[in-house]
Amino acid sequence: MPRSIWTGAISFGLVTVPVKLYSAVNRKTVRFNQLNAKTGSRIAQKRVDASTGEEVNFEDLVKGYEIASDRYVVIEPGELESVQPAKTKTIDIEDFVDLAEIDPIFYDHPYYLAPAAGGAKPYRLLLEAMRETEKVAIAKVVIRQKESLVAIRALQDHDVLEMATMLFADEVVDPERLDDIPGADDVKTNDRELAIAKQLVESLAGDFEPEKYHDTYREAVLEMIEKKAAGEEIVIAEEAEEAAPVPDLMSALKASLDAVRKTTDDDGDGADEQPKRKRPAASKSGASKAKSAAKK
Known part of the structure; x- marks a missing residue:
């Protein structure tokens, strides 16, 4: 049975809905380990200093952001924590929009939301209201120290709310930047x-x-x-021969x-x-x- 990975509450207006979060996918990937062909043993990955070739201890590692070739800004753990979003347990709904308005390119990872203790009635009320109005909730939530934009919708065939994390607008590449897309004036069809x-x-x-x-x-x-x-x-x-064009x-x-x-x-x-x-x-x-x- 799936286990919840986060507990909190959906907040819209003055209403709160206690919920539990479950991943909606189970990725099926065949994973391989790197082995030594001569011995059959696994290869160990080591942290090596590029300038000295020596192995670096874990406690000596720091985070650095490259601002130019071989130039880094070192960020201390405390400095990074100072700008992290506040750890809340609330999914704050900001807008309700039509599903057709959301381009699928913005969707990232799907989850299920189930009612937590004491949340059955408000959960059901929100689910039916969203289903009747055919609206999708756009909200923000902090999960694992990262603020995410999410879309929440009521599934049609199941009495459950589905939540998908979304990409922010500046993370989506503008297709206008692609040079290889012909325009209507470039290619004519009859x-x-x-x-x-x-x-x-x-x-x-x-x-x-x-x-x-x-x-x-x-x-x-x-x-x-x-x-x-x-x-x-x-x-x-x-290899089979390719068919004639x-x-x-x-x-x-x-x-x-x-x-x-x-x-x-x-x-x-x-x-x-x-x-x-x-x-x-x-x-x-x-x-x-x-x-x-x-x-x-």
Whole structure:
């Protein structure tokens, strides 16, 4: 069962809602250790002075900010603590906005908020009010000595509040700074190309079902690890030849649309109807093997 990583209260107006914070994700990453190929032992990372090559004791380490090449401003622990945000236990709501107004690029890490002792009724009241008004709360909170901007919303399919930390505006790169993005005046498309492109989009349209998508690379790595641990030899397949490039954009669009229609027809859907992509069920074999490897 997940354990809460922070306890506090949501504050809006004169109302406080005691809450507990839970991480909403469980990152699935295959981690490797660096080993000595000759001995099979792990490699130890050491702190070495770049000028002398000697190892530095932990108690001799200080924080430094580089202001120029090899020029640093040394910051003492007490100096850093003097500018850290006050340690509060409150999620202070500053605004309520429409969900559609928030660009997904601002979202960082998701969490769940659950009611703490004595908070069931105000929690439920806030959840239903946000669901009825279809608003998202923008708030600030201090977690682990860092002030974060967060967005809180009521999930539609579950009676729970979800909180996502957000990037500040100056942390998001302005796309106008990209030199490689062509403007509408630089590249012209015709109505025929646009019509086929829209047909292709519609033919691939469907409901978002997140459980259909898998990290196939991670599953393949875990399967390979399981085989090597069992003493099997891993055969490295030769790289497949790249497909010949399609001569032009219109041909690529038509070929893509024809391929989707053929798949639809093969699945038994009517050819005269608007082609609708029928997504195959995800294979369970890779996932089961991955779980087995993870247990080992």
